[in-house]
Amino acid sequence: MFQHVKRWLHQKRNANNCVSFCQPLDLNEVQNFIDKTKKLFILTGAGLSTESGIPDWHNYSTDVGGLYSQSFFQNSDEISRQSWAEWMRLPSHELNDGHKALSRWEKRGKIEWLATQNFDGLHLLAGSERVTEVNGSLQRAKCMSCKDVTERIDLQKRFIKVNPNFSLDTEDENPVLSKDDMKKFTIPKCEKCEGSLKPDILFKGDKVETSVKTSLMEHVNNADGIMILGTSLKYFSSSQYAEVAFECNKPIAIVNNGPTKADHLATLKFKANLGDVLPKLTV
Numbered sequence: 615m616f617q618h619v620k621r622w623l624h625q626k627r628n629a630n631n632c633v634s635f636c637q638p639l640d641l642n643e644v645q646n647f648i649d650k651t652k653k654l655f656i657l658t659g660a661g662l663s664t665e666s667g668i669p670d671w672h673n674y675s676t677d678v679g680g681l682y683s684q685s686f687f688q689n690s691d692e693i694s695r696q697s698w699a700e701w702m703r704l705p706s707h708e709l710n711d712g713h714k715a716l717s718r719w720e721k722r723g724k725i726e727w728l729a730t731q732n733f734d735g736l737h738l739l740a741g742s743e744r745v746t747e748v749n750g751s752l753q754r755a756k757c758m759s760c761k762d763v764t765e766r767i768d769l770q771k772r773f774i775k776v777n778p779n780f781s782l783d784t785e786d787e788n789p790v791l792s793k794d795d796m797k798k799f800t801i802p803k804c805e806k807c808e809g810s811l812k813p814d815i816l817f818k819g820d821k822v823e824t825s826v827k828t829s830l831m832e833h834v835n836n837a838d839g840i841m842i843l844g845t846s847l848k849y850f851s852s853s854q855y856a857e858v859a860f861e862c863n864k865p866i867a868i869v870n871n872g873p874t875k876a877d878h879l880a881t882l883k884f885k886a887n888l889g890d891v892l893p894k895l896t897v
Contacts (some may be wrong), residue, residue: 637884639869641894647867647882648895651839653726656716657855659846661870663732663887666707695799699791701766701813702773703782704752712843713740715892722743724897727833731845731852733815746830748822748852750815759809769802769811776800822851834858842868844888847875856880 649755660668717740719725729739729746735753737745753766774780777800791799804811816822830875834840840859854877859866868874868883869891877883884891 631894635827639884639891641891643882644832644867644884644891645895646867647839647865648724648897651837651865652724653736653837653839654719654724655726655763655834655837655840655859656719656843657734657840657845657847657852658712658716658728658730658737658843659845659847659852660732662710662712662730662888663707663736663844665710665712665733665887666736668707668732668734672783685788692796695796696791698773698801699780699799701847702770702780703754707734707736709740710889711893712888712891713737713742715895717741720897722897726837727830729833729855731849738783739758748816748830749812752813752815753809754814756814757804757807757809758812760804760807762804762806763814772802776802820875827854828853829856830855834864835862839865839867842866842870842876842880843873843892844870845874846870846872857895 713736716725716728716737720728720742725742725744726742727746728737728742729748733747733748733749733752735747735751737747755764755766755769756762757764770782774782777798779795780799801809803809834855835858837859840856842856845852847856853875856866856879860876860879865881866876866879868876868880869886869888870883871885871887874883
């Protein structure tokens with residue numbers, strides 16, 4: 615009963631924040647939030663990746679397969695081969711100012727932990743180390759049998775070796791594989807056990823491992839504030855981290871270009887591009 619009353623009071627107290635969410639960002643409020651917290655738990659989503667030119671994966675259709683669909687490795691050979699070829703041709707993307715800012719925050723001791731829903735590996739490339747890639751990374755492949763992990767750059771070399779006519783040219787406007795090429799296209803097996811490989815990501819329909827969720831919950835408990843950056847919290851039960859923070863009376867700041875599942879829990883919430891916010895904050 616007490617928790618229901620507590621939640622109602624918190625929601626009522628934050629009702630006026632809905633106005634600021636639709637108004638220009640007040641950096642002073644966000645800076646004040648930063649200054650009052652010693653250790654932050656950060657959760658980032660697609661809104662950070664899109665600022666590096668990476669499409670929001672939620673927009674991909676799963677009807678005909680593709681990078682984020684179970685059909686990548688479960689359906690017809692044709693879809694599987696096309697999907698692997700597309701994966702091999704994924705273009706590289708540049709870090710944006712948001713990635714760099716969060717890496718600086720970590721080096722200055724501000725970040726308890728950073729959890730990202732993104733597959734791109736850019737937080738690690740930026741130099742962040744206290745990171746959990748909740749949904750995995752497209753920069754790795756995993757054996758479905760022995761669970762051995764292979765870096766994408768190493769697997770690319772093996773693909774080229776068994777498919778010498780396949781081009782990794784990301785500027786090629788032609789279909790990834792022609793019908794003739796598809797018949798010849800070979801997908802390497804795991805070097806350790808000859809098992810089938812898959813990109814080391816959670817596909818739609820997969821669940822985050824319990825051990826990962828438990829670890830992240832410990833980091834939420836160790837932090838004294840949480841920032842939600844560029845995610846609606848609609849997928850993979852990601853809103854639970856905000857709910858735990860709320861129940862523990864930890865302040866919650868949200869910066870996202872749209873509503874989230876934790877808006878009613880937030881201490882602060884603003885609509886803004888992360889590149890216009892994070893680099894301008896000091897820690």
